[in-house]
Amino acid sequence: MKYNIRITKTRESHLSEVDFNNIPFGRVFSDHMFVVDYRDGQWVDPRIEPFGRFSIHPAAMALHYGQAIFEGMKASKSNDGRPMLFRPEKHAQRINNSARRLCMPEIPEALFLEALHALVGLDSDWIPPQEGSALYIRPFMFANDEFIGVRPSENYKFFIITGPVGPYYPKPVSLLVDQKYARCAVHGGTGEAKAAGNYAGSLLPAKLAMQKGYDQVMWLDSNEFKYVQEVGTMNIFFVIDGKVFTPELDGGILPGITRDSILKIFREKGFQAEERRISIDEVAEAYKAGKLQEVFGAGTAAIVSHVSKISYGDMLMELPPVEARKFGELAKAEINGLRSGRIKDTHGWIVPVNSHVAVDA
Numbered sequence: 438m439k440y441n442i443r444i445t446k447t448r449e450s451h452l453s454e455v456d457f458n459n460i461p462f463g464r465v466f467s468d469h470m471f472v473v474d475y476r477d478g479q480w481v482d483p484r485i486e487p488f489g490r491f492s493i494h495p496a497a498m499a500l501h502y503g504q505a506i507f508e509g510m511k512a513s514k515s516n517d518g519r520p521m522l523f524r525p526e527k528h529a530q531r532i533n534n535s536a537r538r539l540c541m542p543e544i545p546e547a548l549f550l551e552a553l554h555a556l557v558g559l560d561s562d563w564i565p566p567q568e569g570s571a572l573y574i575r576p577f578m579f580a581n582d583e584f585i586g587v588r589p590s591e592n593y594k595f596f597i598i599t600g601p602v603g604p605y606y607p608k609p610v611s612l613l614v615d616q617k618y619a620r621c622a623v624h625g626g627t628g629e630a631k632a633a634g635n636y637a638g639s640l641l642p643a644k645l646a647m648q649k650g651y652d653q654v655m656w657l658d659s660n661e662f663k664y665v666q667e668v669g670t671m672n673i674f675f676v677i678d679g680k681v682f683t684p685e686l687d688g689g690i691l692p693g694i695t696r697d698s699i700l701k702i703f704r705e706k707g708f709q710a711e712e713r714r715i716s717i718d719e720v721a722e723a724y725k726a727g728k729l730q731e732v733f734g735a736g737t738a739a740i741v742s743h744v745s746k747i748s749y750g751d752m753l754m755e756l757p758p759v760e761a762r763k764f765g766e767l768a769k770a771e772i773n774g775l776r777s778g779r780i781k782d783t784h785g786w787i788v789p790v791n792s793h794v795a796v797d798a
């Protein structure tokens with residue numbers, strides 16, 4: 438415990454109002470939030486407060502120039518009821534990679550982790566107990582200089598908010614290969630950062646795909662519109678002729694923590710899992726040859742989202758039924774099993790929440 442995090446507890450918990458069997462995603466927030474300010478070159482006054490609105494100046498720079506980054510992670514309960522985090526240090530490192538790319542101050546990893554443990558520990562009753570359910574955790578940082586003019590801000594705010602989410606049983610998703618728009622992931626761009634603006638740029642193509650009857654966009658590289666990058670807000674995996682492939686991290690792809698975990702799980706189990714450039718034409722050829730066995734998205738929200746079909750130009754690739762998907766199901770079962778404690782964690786990925794790291798005010 439290095440940073441004396443000041444805690445002001447809520448007088449009015451909203452926990453009893455929540456139906457854990459029916460939680461709308463992204464709309465329910467737990468009782469407390471963590472806040473720390475950056476000014477005069479330092480992070481100051483780390484605190485946990487009752488969750489609530491705050492005021493912001495109309496010229497706050499994040500609102501104009503998009504200097505804003507975030508993370509998405511989950512805490513869950515093991516089968517014996519202990520709150521656990523999944524690879525929290527990876528999220529601390531990734532938010533700092535994002536911060537560097539957007540010319541924002543890094544948040545010390547120890548402060549990020551201490552805040553996370555203190556907040557999740559305090560609101561641990563908000564973690565739904567059912568396997569697959571979790572407390573979604575949203576750390577974020579934004580530029581807070583009250584200034585009009587393009588330059589890096591000197592003042593920032595960093596928050597962590599959380600909210601319970603139910604078990605996520607997504608139906609298989611259909612994809613439209615986009616040959617016109619990229620997700621800001623242009624060469625040398627911000628695709629590898631979790632920058633708010635990347636998501637804003639993805640909204641129009643996603644809306645157009647939905648209007649055509651598809652759930653999500655398959656993003657190609659923006660130079661040649663040839664190589665697969667990601668799908669929606671997930672990394673993507675292909676199983677072709679018994680081998681697993683995922684696009685290599687090329688600077689435009691977000692380095693997903695689920696992606697990394699799945700690659701490690703497959704390799705440990707002796708399967709060949711390759712990271713390399715994969716062209717959409719190669720995928721189409723594999724499909725025509727009857728060798729495209731599985732396609733799935735990987736990310737914190739669903740862990741694995743199977744893909745049902747892919748529309749590419751005039752071609753519609755219809756994939757085998759979910760019952761026939763060996764690799765995607767294995768990855769999902771392993772990660773859920775690790776989170777619940779059913780599968781022994783040999784990687785050090787599961788970190789018990791240590792709620793005694795902060796001091797009461």
Ligand SMILES: Cc1ncc(COP(=O)(O)O)c(C=O)c1O
Pocket residue numbers: 509667669670671672691692693694695696735736737738
């Ligand atoms: C664009 C994008 N790609 C991939 C991912 C998956 O990353 P992770 O597995 O760390 O959730 C996410 C979600 O954070 C994302 O927003």
